[in-house]
Amino acid sequence: QGQGEVTKWVCPGPSLLVLFCHGQLLPWLRAEVWLGPEGAWDQARGPGGAGPCQDSTMLISFSTDELYNETVAKAFLQFYEHTAQVVWNQFMEATWNYVTNITNKNREEMLLKDMERSQHTLYFGTRAHLFKIDDFQDPDVKRMLSKLQNVYKAALPKDELQEYNQILAYMKTTYSMAQVCLSEGPCLPLEPDLEEIMATSRDQEELLWAWQGWRDAVGLQVRMTFERYVQLSNKAAKLNGYKDMGAMWRSAYESDTLERDVEQLYEELQPLYLNLHTYVRRALYRFYGPQLINLRGPIPAHVLGNMWAQSWVSILDLVLPFPEKPPEDVTRIMRGQVRPKKMFQEAEKFFTSLGLLSTPPEFWKNSMMERPTDGREVECHASAWDFYNGEDFRIKKCTEVTIEDLLSIFHQMGHIQYFLQYKNLSVIFRTGANPAFEEAVGSVITLSASSHSQLLTRGLLSQEEVNVLMSIALEMVAFIPFAYLVDLFRWKVFDGTIQKAVYNQEWWNLRLKYQGLCPPIPRTEDDFDPGAKFHISASMPYIRYFFSLVLQFQFHEALCKASGHVGPLHRCNIYNSKNAGKLLEDVLKLGSSKPWPEVLQKITGETKVSTKALMTYFKPLLNWLVTENVRHGEILGWPDFSCTFGNLILIPPPFQPQTLPRATTAGSHRYTARSGLPPPPPLPSAPLSHPPPWARP
Ligand SMILES: *[C@@H]1O[C@H](CO)[C@@H](O)[C@H](O)[C@H]1NC(C)=O
Ligand SMILES: *[C@@H]1O[C@H](CO)[C@@H](O)[C@H](O)[C@H]1NC(C)=O
Ligand SMILES: *[C@@H]1O[C@H](CO)[C@@H](O)[C@H](O)[C@H]1NC(C)=O
Ligand SMILES: [Zn+2]
Numbered sequence: 142q143g144q145g146e147v148t149k150w151v152c153p154g155p156s157l158l159v160l161f162c163h164g165q166l167l168p169w170l171r172a173e174v175w176l177g178p179e180g181a182w183d184q185a186r187g188p189g190g191a192g193p194c195q196d197s198t199m200l201i202s203f204s205t206d207e208l209y210n211e212t213v214a215k216a217f218l219q220f221y222e223h224t225a226q227v228v229w230n231q232f233m234e235a236t237w238n239y240v241t242n243i244t245n246k247n248r249e250e251m252l253l254k255d256m257e258r259s260q261h262t263l264y265f266g267t268r269a270h271l272f273k274i275d276d277f278q279d280p281d282v283k284r285m286l287s288k289l290q291n292v293y294k295a296a297l298p299k300d301e302l303q304e305y306n307q308i309l310a311y312m313k314t315t316y317s318m319a320q321v322c323l324s325e326g327p328c329l330p331l332e333p334d335l336e337e338i339m340a341t342s343r344d345q346e347e348l349l350w351a352w353q354g355w356r357d358a359v360g361l362q363v364r365m366t367f368e369r370y371v372q373l374s375n376k377a378a379k380l381n382g383y384k385d386m387g388a389m390w391r392s393a394y395e396s397d398t399l400e401r402d403v404e405q406l407y408e409e410l411q412p413l414y415l416n417l418h419t420y421v422r423r424a425l426y427r428f429y430g431p432q433l434i435n436l437r438g439p440i441p442a443h444v445l446g447n448m449w450a451q452s453w454v455s456i457l458d459l460v461l462p463f464p465e466k467p468p469e470d471v472t473r474i475m476r477g478q479v480r481p482k483k484m485f486q487e488a489e490k491f492f493t494s495l496g497l498l499s500t501p502p503e504f505w506k507n508s509m510m511e512r513p514t515d516g517r518e519v520e521c522h523a524s525a526w527d528f529y530n531g532e533d534f535r536i537k538k539c540t541e542v543t544i545e546d547l548l549s550i551f552h553q554m555g556h557i558q559y560f561l562q563y564k565n566l567s568v569i570f571r572t573g574a575n576p577a578f579e580e581a582v583g584s585v586i587t588l589s590a591s592s593h594s595q596l597l598t599r600g601l602l603s604q605e606e607v608n609v610l611m612s613i614a615l616e617m618v619a620f621i622p623f624a625y626l627v628d629l630f631r632w633k634v635f636d637g638t639i640q641k642a643v644y645n646q647e648w649w650n651l652r653l654k655y656q657g658l659c660p661p662i663p664r665t666e667d668d669f670d671p672g673a674k675f676h677i678s679a680s681m682p683y684i685r686y687f688f689s690l691v692l693q694f695q696f697h698e699a700l701c702k703a704s705g706h707v708g709p710l711h712r713c714n715i716y717n718s719k720n721a722g723k724l725l726e727d728v729l730k731l732g733s734s735k736p737w738p739e740v741l742q743k744i745t746g747e748t749k750v751s752t753k754a755l756m757t758y759f760k761p762l763l764n765w766l767v768t769e770n771v772r773h774g775e776i777l778g779w780p781d782f783s784c785t786f787g788n789l790i791l792i793p794p795p796f797q798p799q800t801l802p803r804a805t806t807a808g809s810h811r812y813t814a815r816s817g818l819p820p821p822p823p824l825p826s827a828p829l830s831h832p833p834p835w836a837r838p
Pocket of ligand 4: 580
C-alpha cells in the first residue's frame with residue numbers, strides 16, 4: 142500500500158530533509174501525503190487513512206542524487222502547494238477574524254497561525270535552497286524554487302519572531318483603534334470622522350486640532366516600538382541574505398537599478414507637481430491669507446484636504462479653475478440613493494463589461510463592506526483578501542457613500558480581479574507581476590470610470606474638462622512626491638542613513654524637499670509623524686504606489702489603443718471593450734510566474750516603466766497650469782523653505798540645485814523674462830462629466 146514509494150523518501154542517506162511525524166507535529170504535516178506513481182504527492186492514496194504518519198516517527202530525506210533530480214523537485218513543490226494552501230488559508234482566516242473583530246482572543250489565534258505559517262515557510266524555504274537547479278529544464282520549477290528560498294521574517298529565531306509579530310500587531314492595532322477626543326464629548330476615529338474633518342473643514346484651527354490629535358494618538362504611541370521593529374526587520378533581512386530590510390523589500394522588483402529608476406521617474410514628473418503645487422498655493426493664499434500661506438514658501442500640511450496631504454482632491458472647491466462651472470456634487474447625489482453594496486456592484490459591472498470575471502457568491506457573503514454597528518472594533522483601512530482556496534475572496538472596507546469611496550472600491554475590486562484570474566496558478570505565483578501591477582489594475586479602471594457615463598451618476602454631471610483634469614490631478618499628481626518619499630524615508634531608516642535620534646526631523650526634511658510642505662506646528666523628536674501613516678505602522682512597503690501611479694497610465698494607454706479609442710488620452714473610456722478586457726486578462730492570468738518586464742511588454746509593447754503616458758494624459762492641464770502660473774508671475778517651488786515656529790527652526794535638507802526648484806531652474810518652464818512668456822495654449826473647452834478617480838494607498 143504505497144509503502145515502496147514512502148520508503149523512497151525515508152532513505153536516510155546524507156540526511157538533508159527530516160520530517161517528524163510526531164507529537165510536536167505541525168498541523169499541516171498531519172495531512173496524509175503519499176507519494177504517487179509519478180513521484181507526485183498523492184493525497185488520495187493510503188487506504189483507510191493509513192498514511193505515512195502512522196508510524197510514530199518517520200524521516201523523509203533527500204539523497205544527494207535527488208537534489209539534482211527535477212522530478213523529485215516537482216514532487217517537493219507539489220507537497221508545498223498542497224500544504225501551503227491549507228496553512229495560508231488558516232492564517233488568512235485568523236487574520237481576517239482579528240482585523241474585523243479586534244479582541245485579545247482573536248489576536249492570540251492570529252499570532253498562533255502566523256507562527257505556523259512561518260514554520261511552514263521556513264521548512265520549505267530551507268529545503269528549496271538545497272536543490273541544484275542549474276540543470277533543471279522547466280523554468281517554472283526553477284522560478285518557484287528560487288522564490289521559495291526567500292523566507293522573510295520566518296528566518297528569525299523563534300523568540301524574536303514572536304516578539305516581531307507582537308510588535309507588528311501592536312503598531313497596526315494602535316493605528317486602527319486610535320481616536321481623538323473632544324475636550325467634552327465624543328472621541329473620533331480616523332474613519333470616517335477625522336478624515337471628514339480634514340476633507341471638509343475650512344477652519345484652520347479645527348484642521349490643526351484633527352491633524353495634531355491624530356499624530357498624538359498614533360505616531361507618539363508607536364515610536365518606541367518602531368525602533369525595535371527596525372532592528373528586528375533588519376535582522377530578518379540579513380538572515381535572508383539582504384543587507385537590510387529596504388533591500389529585501391526592493392527585491393520584489395527583481396531589478397538592480399530600482400533606486401535610480403525611481404528617482405529618475407520622479408524627476409520627470411516634477412515639473413507637473415511643481416506647477417500644481419504653485420497653483421494650489423495661490424488658491425490657498427486667496428482663501429486663508431498671508432498669515433498662513435507664504436507665496437514663496439512651502440504649504441502648511443494641514444490645509445490640503447487630507448490627513449497626510451497625499452491627495453488634495455477634497456479642496457477642489459478652493460482651487461477650481463472655472464468656479465462658474467462647478468462639478469456636480471456626486472457625493473450629495475449618491476447619498477440617500479445608494480447603499481455601499483450597490484457601489485461594489487457598480488464596480489463589478491465595469492469589470493464584467495470588459496468580459497472579465499465576476500466575483501463568486503462567497504465574496505458578497507463574506508466581505509465587510511461597512512463598519513459594523515455591533516460595537517466590534519475593526520481595522521477600517523481598505524484592503525482586498527485572497528484566501529488561497531480559489532473560492533474565498535473578500536474586501537474589508539468601512540464604506541461611506543462618497544465618490545472617493547466609490548472609486549476606492551474600483552481599486553479594491555481590481556485586486557479581486559487579479560486574485561480571480563491567477564487562482565489556478567501555484568500559490569507561489571499568486572501575486573502580481575510585481576507589487577505595482579497589483580495596485581495598478583483597479584486604478585487603471587478608475588481612469589476610465591472617471592469618464593464612465595454609466596456610473597451611478599449617469600447624466601447628472603456637466604463640467605469643464607479642465608475642472609475634471611484638475612480634480613484628477615489633485616488626486617494623482619499631488620500624490621507623486623508622497624508616494625516616493627514614504628519608502629525613501631524607510632529605505633534610509635533601514636540602511637542606517639537616518640538614525641533614530643532624527644527620525645522625525647528627517648521625515649519632515651523629505652516632506653519639505655519633495656512635497657513642499659511644512660508642519661503647521663513645531664514638531665520634536667518625541668513625535669513620530671511617519672507612524673501616523675497606515676503603511677508605516679502596518680509595515681507595508683509603499684513604493685508600489687509610486688510605480689503603480691506611473692504604470693496605470695501606461696496600461697490605460699495600451700488598453701485604450703486595444704479598445705480602438707482615438708483622440709486625447711484623458712477622454713478614453715474602455716467600458717464594454719472586450720478587446721481591452723482580453724489584453725488585461727492575459728496579463729493578470731500570469732500572476733508572478735514571469736519576470737515583470739516580460740509581462741509589461743505583453744500589454745504595452747515596452748519593457749520599462751515610463752512617464753510618457755502620464756505626461757500625455759496631463760499635457761492639456763499642464764499647459765493650462767503653466768499659463769496661469771506665468772500670468773501670476775509665480776515662483777515655482779519654495780525658496781523660502783525654512784519652516785519656523787517661534788524659536789524652533791526646522792533645518793532644511795541640503796538641496797541640490799536641480800532639485801531645489803527656483804523660478805529659473807524648474808523643469809522646462811522658465812519664468813524669468815516677462816517678455817518671453819509662452820503663448821497661452823488654447824483652453825480645452827469640451828464639457829466632460831466625471832468624478833475624480835481615486836485609489837486608496
Ligand atoms: C528522478 O527521480 C524519479 C522519481 O523518483 C526517478 O524515476 C528518475 O529515474 C530519477 N531521475 C534520475 C535522472 O535520477
Ligand atoms: C468576536 O470575537 C469574539 C472572540 O474573541 C467572539 O466571541 C465574538 O463572537 C466575535 N464577534 C463576532 C461578531 O464575530
Ligand atoms: C481554472 O481552472 C478551472 C478548471 O480547469 C477552469 O474551469 C477555470 O476557467 C480556470 N480559471 C481561470 C481563471 O483560468
Ligand atoms: Zn491596493
